[in-house]
Amino acid sequence: MAAAPELSNEMAYHSSSENDRYFEANGPKQMKQCFQDLDLISQEDDGIEFQISSQLYNKKFRRVVSIIVTVEKLRNMLVPDSLTFRNDNLRSLFLFIFEEEPILCDEDDDDLLCDAPPRWLNCRLQDIEQKSLVLSDACQLHALHLRGESLDQQVVFCMSFVQGEETNNKIPVALGLKDKNLYLSCVMKDGKPTLQLETVDPKMYPKKKMEERFVFNKTAIKEHFEFESAQFPNWYISTSQAEQMPLFLGNTRGNQDITDFSMEVISP
DSSP: OOOOOOOOSOEEEOOOOTTSOSOOTTOOEEOOOSOOOEEEEEOTTSOEEEEEOGGGTTOHHHHHHHHHHHHHHHHHHSOTTOSSSOHHHHHHHHHHHSOOOOOOOOTTOGGGSOOSOOOEEEEEEEETTOOEEEEOTTSOEEEEOOOGGGGGGBOOEEEEEOOSOOOSSEEEEEEEETTSSEEEEEEEETTEEEEEEEEOOTTTOSOSSOOGGGEEEEEEETTEEEEEESSSTTOEEEBOSSTTEEOEEESOOSSSSBOOEEEEEEOO
């Protein structure tokens, strides 16, 4: 096993630029009284020489990388079955260098939520009377019967699967209009829960943790679906029996207002 030479007053000092490698075997030797970052390098005689890198002062990440590379060099140099340098020694070394601190996590902290985009699918919705949804010039969704080429007018939703109180028969979703920065949302207007199209920042939406006003609990009823507001329980996306009336939020089921929809999945 190669022996490490004793530390003398003369150290190998090499001043390098930011992009230079940490370990330079042929740097000029000078005296250095103030230690900043000490790196270990391997010489041809398998000895170990200390090197001081002046460019690494107060840069914690590089310091950690330097330590890791040093330890790996030591492990490669020494005989595997050596009794003088084993994994326990490495563990002791790291425990000496790093201080263990607990990480406190708040489950309700939005910053700790996964920021990956949610799963989604494109779809069209029709009520059980086969009325399609069309976007009007006033930025409202209206339900009306379409025929032939006029079927192209119906909107395509980007349905995102978001966080919420998911159960066996309820799945929380958000309903955005495909290729538009518009989402269906539920707000209180004039003392009544109201459905609207809300403009959003495309850089922030869709996201896994949607605000509750955007969330609808999708419930399967045989081959149809209901969309209940998460913000206002027992209020549902509804259409009127009359033609060309706006989509709205209603609190009656199975009566004159229609709350049941069929869904057609569209390929991306």
